[in-house]
Amino acid sequence: MNKKIYIFDTTLRDGEQTPGVSLNINEKVEIAKQLEKLGVDVIEAGFPVASKGDFEAVKAISKNIKNTVVTGLARATKKDIDTAWEALKYARKPRIHTFIATSDIHMENKLKMKPKEVLKRACEMVKYAKSLCKNVEFSPEDASRTRKDFLYEVLEKVIDAGADVLNIPDTVGYTTPDEYGEFIKGIKENVKNIDKAIISVHCHNDLGMAVSNSLAAIKNGAEQIECSMNGLGERAGNAATEEIVMAIKTREDIYNSYTDVVTKEIMRTSRLVSDLTGIHIQNNKAIVGENAFAHESGIHQHGVLNCRETYEIMTPESVGLNKNSIVLGKHSGRHAFEKRLEEIGYNDLKEEKITEAFYKFKDLADRKKIVSDEDIEALVREEVFKVEETFKLEYYQVSSGSVVSTSTVKIRFKDEEINEAACGDGPVDATFKAIEKAIGINFNLKDYLLKSVGSGKDALGEVTVKIEKDQKIFSAKGISTDIVEASAKAFINSVNKMYCYI
């Protein structure tokens, strides 16, 4: 019989540790709700002791998630565990995830603790966590570089102390599939009471083997995989949730396993995470990249037209890609628009958000002949994640050509209207400078990305802007058929996001 693999999604914890990513509470709650729709078993919502923002986000997620286990990370200290529990206690199914490093290199150089002390601390803190919460996970950090006899001892003792799940991290992404598979097998064979706990794995992608290592672990007895959407995470990231899930589904014959993930929600989850984190997905990314189901060469196209399976091992529909995406135009009414929203998965939007999105849709349909599902999704997301408009762009005008560009903007700030103009190196630069003058601050622009939503000359331009303040990144998007307008909106949105935070 096939065995169930538990999917532990850490997009909101390890994923949020991706350089340049910082999500606000609303965004984290939206992602968590979508992860629940996706059907993951565990959502790692954050690291509550890390900051007030993290704490509040874990608390909000705990209150909002209905059926999925919600966990938060805690070092093996009372303060971390107490703080994690304070945030997690509102969850219907809480879990405390505590960790301490067990490799010699980490114990000597980071913890400055002897193995004996680490063992004692691990047991005491698992016991303490268990006194607060009936579901406890323990991770010996840097497990894959830990001396095996010491690791076995730690694992045996923490199970006795009450750990329900033992996570074996390849913290630095150093292991290989064969080695890691053997490693997990060794744990199964040498830890006496291992049948009392679930073995979990958590692989980093430094050598590009995180997914392969996790799958090798399944073959050798692991039952929980820790992974993140789009492979986000520290440094080169973690094993990608969508790749793990689709590998298990597509190669059921090899892994004899299944997950409870609703694979049709994969695309939507991936896009939401990419939009909100501002981390673009490479075109050739497995499963969720733009080209993952595109057949370019004539031979391939011919093959697929005759028989899909010649070059397709999974269907685009199975991951939620809707091929018939041309839907509405300027004569479509509100009823058709709402119906389409439901079909693409937005069935719990507030009335006023639908109304706003509908106005935007009408406006877009006037400028563009055909409005696709992707366009609608972009419009809705802009509406759903709108932050309070401290600064509002009322108007802009640019003059641009082969000479220097100039831009004039009118910005509303409370009851005040501010008009400013600036010259710049191209229309976007000039507009950003004019906005900075109007607001009276020079922002540290960390990133600017322009891409089109769909294709065609009249495609929507989607701009992502990231600005930095106090080592925190604020990322926001703007969309329009006019790319200067999209850029100006993205810039103002990121400034407004920053103001909401401070």
Ligand code: KIV
């Ligand atoms: O990579 C790692 O070791 C971790 C642990 C804290 C689980 O993220």
Ligand code: ZN
């Ligand atoms: Zn990690």
